[in-house]
Amino acid sequence: MNQNPLEKGPEKILTKEEVLRVISRFLENSTVTRELSDDKGLYLLETQVAEEEQKEIIEYQYMRKGRFGKNQSSDTSIYIVYYQNGVPTGGNIVAIYNPKTEEWKDIR
Known part of the structure; x- marks a missing residue:
């Protein structure tokens, strides 16, 4: 039986408040620009x-582990993306969620 590696076992689904609390470690006074749920x-x-x-x-x-339309993520993680004059100029993952410990690992 083939199992999708993006969907191994149940993982805690974080709330908006939990995600914003983690993002606030990296960025203060930010504005939510997009929020999607299933x-x-x-x-x-x-x-x-x-x-x-x-x-x-x-x-x-923030993106939860899984496949969502054209987007997919093998881990629940937080990315940083830099834009200059509206064009993305770079970025990387800054934190990964560990579902076993229910803690975030800062990987900056």
Whole structure:
């Protein structure tokens, strides 16, 4: 039997408040710009803060482990994405959720 590696066993579905609490470790005074849920709960949350002087936007994106339309993630994680003049210029994963311990690992 083939099992989808993206969907191994049940994992705690985090609430918006739990995700925002983790994002606040990295970014203060951010604004939620997008929030998507399915029948299980929150699977995508994006927050941003704009730096007026540099015309830069810093976005933190939470994504739950799984496949959601064209997007998929092998881990529940938080990414940082940098935008300059509206164009993404880079980014990386900053934290990964460990479902066994129910804790976030900072990997910056």
